Amino acid sequence: MKLHFIAIGGSAMHNLALALRHKGYEITGSDDVIFEPSKSRLADKGLLPETFGWYPEKIHKELDAVILGMHAKPDNPELLRAQELGVTIYSYPEFLYEQSKDKTRVVIGGSHGKTTITSMILHVLNYHNMDVDYMVGAQLHGFNRMVHLTEDNDFIVLEGDEYLSSPIDRRPKFHLYKPNIALLSGIAWDHINVFPTFENYIEQFRIFVDSIVKGGSITYNIEDEEVKKVVE
Structure with a gap:
């Protein structure tokens, strides 16, 4: 290709x-x-x-x-x-979805803590010698790259960023991943230059939750009132 x-x-x-x-x-x-x-x-x-x-x-x-x-x-x-x-023109998240549309997609979302949680999951899987595809927003100790893609792995773990996908695609990145398994850590107004009101920002997380595929699941922080409103 x-x-x-x-x-x-x-x-x-x-x-x-x-x-x-x-x-x-x-x-x-x-x-x-x-x-x-x-x-x-x-x-x-x-x-x-x-x-x-x-x-x-x-x-x-x-x-x-x-x-x-x-x-x-x-x-x-x-x-x-x-x-x-x-x-054909892809944004970064669009192409990641193309690479993973036949896999089980685990997407970690939230205003803060996405990289930390994704890293914890990857380190645990690595400790148990379980190879998965992944995309994480930081260079991790013990991993060669922030992105790992294969033909063979059944699972991919994706850090789900709510920022824009590309200069010509104003959708948040995590709207494009269509998770089978989602995690939502917390919601606190961020990226004010792109989402001018708190309600507009919250709406992006509602869309993320709605994008979970049929039969999928979400794990979320019940101590965060905004997360509870979005999920429940």
Whole structure:
């Protein structure tokens, strides 16, 4: 599979690129600036762009898809070229769902504590030698990447972020994962620049709960009154 990453240098984006390269996909990417440790990690796998900037000529019809990062703008030249050619464009969470739609998806949501809870789950599974796919929002001790994707694993554990999916997709990331098993840790108004009222912010969690697949389950913090209102 041939994929091009627009804004490959981001923390989440470069980890997804590394995971897919490890899986055997053909990966290219662009960015106008890439900082450490992303820069060295991409270079180590031959994925660091030769020059920084946006190059529409990197977008062609032989690509299976483009993955668009939040750092890019809606008028990004590579994005415009992909739209012009009709190349499939995924946001980061959309592509994670595509990679996991035939797996059991465990999604950890909440305003705070998502990374900690996801990390605890992964460390326990790792201790018991249980291999699962995953995406977590921090580099964990004992794990090579923040993203791990396989063809064989039946489960994937996803940190469910409520921030926007991409510059052209204003849906929160965790709306796209369609969990079989969900966890909700707590709700406290965050990302005020995107969700201007508390009610608007709360609504995103209602949508998340409603996105749980038929027959799925949710574990939640009964000590958080806002969580109880959303779930119960």
